[in-house]
Every structure is written in structure tokens, then in C-alpha cells.
Amino acid sequence: MKPWTPTNPAFADAVRASFTRQSMMATLGAAIVRLAPGEVDLAAPFAPQFGQQNGFWHAGAVASLADSANGYAAFTLAPAGTDVLAVEFKINLLAPAVGDRFVACGRVVRPGRTLTVCQAEVFAETAAGGAASGPARNLVATMSSTLIVRRRASDPSFPNDG
Amino acid sequence: MKPWTPTNPAFADAVRASFTRQSMMATLGAAIVRLAPGEVDLAAPFAPQFGQQNGFWHAGAVASLADSANGYAAFTLAPAGTDVLAVEFKINLLAPAVGDRFVACGRVVRPGRTLTVCQAEVFAETAAGGAASGPARNLVATMSSTLIVRRRASDPSFPNDG
Amino acid sequence: MKPWTPTNPAFADAVRASFTRQSMMATLGAAIVRLAPGEVDLAAPFAPQFGQQNGFWHAGAVASLADSANGYAAFTLAPAGTDVLAVEFKINLLAPAVGDRFVACGRVVRPGRTLTVCQAEVFAETAAGGAASGPARNLVATMSSTLIVRRRASDPSFPNDG
Amino acid sequence: MKPWTPTNPAFADAVRASFTRQSMMATLGAAIVRLAPGEVDLAAPFAPQFGQQNGFWHAGAVASLADSANGYAAFTLAPAGTDVLAVEFKINLLAPAVGDRFVACGRVVRPGRTLTVCQAEVFAETAAGGAASGPARNLVATMSSTLIVRRRASDPSFPNDG
Numbered sequence: 001m002k003p004w005t006p007t008n009p010a011f012a013d014a015v016r017a018s019f020t021r022q023s024m025m026a027t028l029g030a031a032i033v034r035l036a037p038g039e040v041d042l043a044a045p046f047a048p049q050f051g052q053q054n055g056f057w058h059a060g061a062v063a064s065l066a067d068s069a070n071g072y073a074a075f076t077l078a079p080a081g082t083d084v085l086a087v088e089f090k091i092n093l094l095a096p097a098v099g100d101r102f103v104a105c106g107r108v109v110r111p112g113r114t115l116t117v118c119q120a121e122v123f124a125e126t127a128a129g130g131a132a133s134g135p136a137r138n139l140v141a142t143m144s145s146t147l148i149v150r151r152r153a154s155d156p157s158f159p160n161d162g
Numbered sequence: 163m164k165p166w167t168p169t170n171p172a173f174a175d176a177v178r179a180s181f182t183r184q185s186m187m188a189t190l191g192a193a194i195v196r197l198a199p200g201e202v203d204l205a206a207p208f209a210p211q212f213g214q215q216n217g218f219w220h221a222g223a224v225a226s227l228a229d230s231a232n233g234y235a236a237f238t239l240a241p242a243g244t245d246v247l248a249v250e251f252k253i254n255l256l257a258p259a260v261g262d263r264f265v266a267c268g269r270v271v272r273p274g275r276t277l278t279v280c281q282a283e284v285f286a287e288t289a290a291g292g293a294a295s296g297p298a299r300n301l302v303a304t305m306s307s308t309l310i311v312r313r314r315a316s317d318p319s320f321p322n323d324g
Numbered sequence: 325m326k327p328w329t330p331t332n333p334a335f336a337d338a339v340r341a342s343f344t345r346q347s348m349m350a351t352l353g354a355a356i357v358r359l360a361p362g363e364v365d366l367a368a369p370f371a372p373q374f375g376q377q378n379g380f381w382h383a384g385a386v387a388s389l390a391d392s393a394n395g396y397a398a399f400t401l402a403p404a405g406t407d408v409l410a411v412e413f414k415i416n417l418l419a420p421a422v423g424d425r426f427v428a429c430g431r432v433v434r435p436g437r438t439l440t441v442c443q444a445e446v447f448a449e450t451a452a453g454g455a456a457s458g459p460a461r462n463l464v465a466t467m468s469s470t471l472i473v474r475r476r477a478s479d480p481s482f483p484n485d486g
Numbered sequence: 487m488k489p490w491t492p493t494n495p496a497f498a499d500a501v502r503a504s505f506t507r508q509s510m511m512a513t514l515g516a517a518i519v520r521l522a523p524g525e526v527d528l529a530a531p532f533a534p535q536f537g538q539q540n541g542f543w544h545a546g547a548v549a550s551l552a553d554s555a556n557g558y559a560a561f562t563l564a565p566a567g568t569d570v571l572a573v574e575f576k577i578n579l580l581a582p583a584v585g586d587r588f589v590a591c592g593r594v595v596r597p598g599r600t601l602t603v604c605q606a607e608v609f610a611e612t613a614a615g616g617a618a619s620g621p622a623r624n625l626v627a628t629m630s631s632t633l634i635v636r637r638r639a640s641d642p643s644f645p646n647d648g
Contacts, residue, residue: 024220058186064222090252347537348544375509382510388546414576
């Protein structure tokens with residue numbers, strides 16, 4: 001997407017501090033593998049405790065990683081002192097989430113003062129057998145998200161701020 | 163919704179057997195609390211390891227529970243020997259997922275030979291203070307899902323069956 | 325849904341005035357057939373100029389009617405002097421849009437100061453042959469929408485208010 | 487996306503023949519402006535009869551164009567003798583649909599034997615004032631769609647094939 005300009009010069013620190021507080025990311029074993037204005041990639045290893053009935057990664061695990069990638073992509077462009085919350089997302093599950101590691105790449109499509117729209121792609125990576133070949137990379141899901149930017153001090157009673 | 167007629171008389175056993183294999187549900191501490199033709203409710207306690215940055219349940223945890231509720235609601239109406247996989251879902255996050263327990267109620271909207279559409283509501287329940295009052299119940303998310311029904315024997319290479 | 329309380333006592337007039345300005349509704353031949361706090365039903369006759377390749381109503385026509393039904397359902401609860409715009413919607417197309425008339429029933433799921441979430445069901449109605457039987461009514465689509473409430477005076481440069 | 491290989495050598499003729507039958511496209515004044523394997527762009531001029539309450543193009547008009555662009559993108563890769571129907575789509579409305587002309591660019595993300603997933607971007611184009619400057623182009627919406635491929639002879643009783 002565009003070369004976005006962050007309004008918070010300390011955006012990278014803000015993202016890392018918030019990511020550390022997301023216990024779900026620690027539970028999944030996720031890490032930030034790319035962090036730039038409007039762009040955040042998160043990676044997590046396959047682990048059997050997040051499976052569905054066939055042993056694939058559960059769609060909810062895929063969605064967790066993609067939702068956080070989009071949320072932090074939006075957060076890179078948010079002003080200091082704000083928080084970002086998803087108000088909705090939609091995921092298309094393109095292939096079974098089978099692999100050694102999953103990478104969710106979140107990108108800002110349109111930043112806004114109130115609402116930001118992001119898209120994520122989730123890849124399953126499998127360590128390849130042959131010496132010459134690199135890891136196989138398969139697109140397993142796409143997500144579009146709407147996120148709301150809020151003053152941190154505001155009442156935490158919601159995304160939707162009733 | 164309608165009083166649906168299951169085609170598999172052993173649908174309840176089929177759902178319970180599949181649910182036991184979903185390690186993600188065990189990880190979340192989820193249990194089946196309602197199981198009827200076209201209707202499945204799943205409940206899970208709040209647990210701090212699935213949080214987002216403010217300590218609320220992560221949207222991905224909410225989505226995991228709702229996705230499985232919709233999947234099993236669809237599965238109650240599927241023929242014996244088939245499996246059900248989500249091809250997409252969309253979730254609206256209406257309020258922060260704060261509570262003692264979350265209940266996702268999945269319902270079939272339209273069953274089909276190939277595709278089934280379901281809707282889920284997710285409630286956050288909080289044990290109330292007063293003796294007389296029951297638990298407070300707050301609608302925190304709604305989800306719509308499309309699921310594909312496949313022969314169990316078929317190649318597991320996908321929802322989308324490339 | 326709940327018995328919502330409108331904040332604008334003249335909500336019905338506000339909806340009717342806005343509806344008259346939506347030229348798309350006039351083009352489709354749509355009319356308001358129900359108008360209550362948080363609830364708006366719109367109906368439009370089948371017309372061959374809005375078809376897809378098989379002669380069914382185009383998914384875009386179905387979406388137009390449902391989007392406006394949800395928008396006006398949200399608008400019934402908005403303060404005087406505001407406008408409501410959709411920021412996103414998702415539609416599941418359950419059956420071909422075949423019938424004599426289409427009715428979209430929009431309902432508020434959660435109203436908010438900034439964002440409101442609505443759901444719509446779209447029915448295809450067909451005049452039945454027999455004297456005793458009423459019109460057949462078939463659910464052809466469901467839609468979930470997020471809408472933003474804005475001051476009317478504000479810069480019209482967007483939903484997303486960049 | 488990838489360089490897809492069509493299975494129907496006459497895919498372009500098949501798309502054009504179907505497009506001619508979509509009366510909604512004629513009503514909007516839409517034309518095919520790009521047609522390649524997995525890629526279809528449709529353009530339509532602004533016209534006041536498809537407006538919402540502020541005179542912008544109605545979200546349903548934007549959705550109609552994007553839905554058809556995605557449908558025909560999927561159709562370029564479908565076998566001869568089949569038809570393609572949308573089973574669901576989700577649209578994010580990023581900016582008001584203001585402009586002289588709208589262009590929806592539909593792209594296949596993942597083709598499948600049964601289901602195909604596409605994404606579209608919709609741009610509003612405005613003829614610029616200055617001699618040197620070309621038309622301004624603004625991204626106003628993104629859409630993700632799931633489409634089902636069916637034998638043409640099959641019972642038309644559905645997308646969802648009950």
C-alpha cells in the first residue's frame with residue numbers, strides 16, 4: 001500500500017508495549033517479525049493445542065493472529081495516547097491451516113481519524129525437504145478489518161462507545 | 163429458526179466425538195451446553211491467557227468459540243460420514259468481551275447439500291452481586307458463517323477443494 | 325430485538341425525508357412498509373432491469389435494499405441533526421432472488437454514539453396460486469452492517485473521516 | 487495475483503455473453519474495460535438515479551459493480567458449461583463514492599473446483615482541472631467474495647443448492 005506517515009514518532013515502542021500485554025499472543029507463541037508504518041507481520045509456530053477436528057490450526061487461531069496483525073498495523077498510524085480496537089472483521093479461509101509456522105501480514109488500506117480499514121493475508125510455511133528449496137509458503141486466509149481509534153483515557157466500556 | 167430435521171440420527175454423538183478432537187476447545191476450557199438440530203451453544207470461562215491489551219478476552223478467542231458453535235450447529239444437520247469446514251465468517255464486536263463466562267449460540271439459518279449458512283450470538287455473563295438477581299448477560303458479538311459439507315473420505319486438502 | 329427508545333422524537337419524519345432523497349430507492353421502486361424505533365422494512369417489486377445473468381434480481385439490488393433498510397433502522401435512533409453512513413456490510417446470499425416482490429427488514433442490534441450495528445433479512449415474496457394460500461415468503465439473504473453517525477454539518481468527506 | 491490458467495479457452499466470449507445478459511450492468515451503464523484470466527475490470531459513469539441521501543453513489547451501486555467484477559473474474563477460470571454465483575460478499579466503504587466514473591477491479595485470490603474467492607477494489611475517477619494532470623483516482627471500497635461454480639444444466643434452485 002502507500003508509504004504511510006506515522007503521527008506518533010514512537011509508534012514502534014507503542015506497538016511493542018501493547019503486544020506484550022496481549023496474553024493471547026504469548027499463549028500462541030506469536031512474535032512481531034515486521035513492524036513499519038501501516039505494516040505489521042506476526043508469526044506463530046504450529047502447536048497442537050490450537051487444533052480443529054482434523055488437527056489443522058483452528059480457524060479461530062488463524063483469526064487471532066490476523067486480527068492482531070491488522071490491529072497493530074492500524075496502531076502504527078494512530079496518535080500517541082490512543083488505543084485501537086477491532087469493531088468487525090471478516091475472514092475467508094482458503095486452505096487448511098497446515099504448516100510448521102503461520103505468518104499474518106497486516107496492512108493499512110485506509111487510515112482515518114476515527115476508523116481505519118486493514119487487510120491481512122495469512123500464510124502457512126512448511127520447511128521444505130530438499131537442500132535447495134526454501135520453505136513452502138501457502139496463502140491460507142485473507143481478512144478485512146475495521147478498527148476504531150480511541151483516546152486511551154476514555155471509558156473502556158467499548159469499541160462501540162454506546 | 164425453523165425446527166430442522168437432522169439426516170443423521172446419531173448427530174449428537176457425531177458432534178460430541180468431533181468436539182472432543184478440537185484441541186482448541188479444550189484449550190479454551192469450552193463445553194457444549196446445548197445441542198439440538200441446527201442449534202449448538204458452547205460456553206467457556208474467562209481465562210487471563212487469552213486476553214488482548216486491556217485484559218478483555220481477545221477477539222480471536224470470541225471468534226474461536228463462535229466459529230465452533232456455528233460449525234457444530236451446521237454439523238447437526240449434515241449426513242453421516244461427512245465433515246463440516248468453515249469457508250468464511252464475519253464477526254461484529256459489539257462490546258468488550260468482559261465477563262466471567264462466554265456463551266456462543268450457533269444457529270443454522272439455511273442448510274444445504276454443499277453449503278450451510280449459520281449465525282451466532284456471543285454473550286458475556288457476569289455473576290451478579292445480589293441474591294435475587296441472576297447473572298448479567300451482555301451481547302458482545304454476532305457472527306455469520308458459511309460452511310461446506312464434505313465427504314469424510316475426501317482429500318483433506320481443503321475447504322475450497324482446489 | 326430490544327424496544328429501543330429514539331432520541332429524536334421526529335425520527336419518522338427524518339427517515340422519510342432522507343428516504344425521498346435516495347434516488348436509488350426511487351429507481352428500484354422501493355417504499356417504506358414498516359417504520360418503528362430500530363426497525364425499518366423496505367419493499368420493492370421485481371423489475372427485469374436489475375437482473376443478473378439468469379434473470380434473478382442482481383445481488384447488488386438485494387444489497388441496495390438491505391443496506392438502506394439497515395441504514396434507516398440505525399437512523400431511527402440517531403440524534404436530530406445527524407446523518408448515518410454505512411462503513412461496511414456483509415451479505416450472505418441464501419437462495420436465488422426470484423419473486424414478485426422483495427422485502428428487506430433492517431433491525432438495530434446495538435446502537436452507539438459513534439457506531440451502530442444492524443442486521444437485515446431479505447425475503448422474496450411470490451403471489452400464491454390457490455385462494456386459501458397467502459403469498460409464499462422465502463428468506464433469500466441476510467446482511468450485517470456497521471454504520472457511523474455523523475453531525476450533518478460536518479465535512480462530507482466521509483464515513484471514514486480521514 | 488498469480489498468472490492463472492483458464493480451463494475454458496473461450497473464457498472471454500463466455501464472460502461477454504453472460505455480461506450482456508446482466509440487465510443490472512446495462513442499467514448502470516457498465517462496460518468491461520479489462521478481461522484477462524482471473525482479472526475483470528468494470529467501469530460505469532456516475533448517474534444521479536443511483537444516489538444515496540447526499541447524492542453520492544449508493545453503496546448498493548458500488549456493491550453491484552464490485553460483485554459483478556468479482557463474479558466475472560471467477561468466471562474466467564471456470565470450466566465451459568458452468569455458471570458462477572456469489573454466495574456471500576463483504577464490502578468496506580472507505581470514502582464517499584463521488585466522481586465522474588467508477589471502476590471495479592475484480593481479482594481471483596484462490597480458484598477452486600467448487601468455490602472461488604475473489605477480491606475487488608473500487609475506484610472513483612474524477613476528470614482533473616489542469617491540463618497536465620490526469621484524472622484523480624480514489625479508492626472508495628474493497629470487497630471480498632465467495633463464489634460457487636455450478637453446472638449450467640443444474641437445477642437453478644440455488645447458490646446454496648438445498
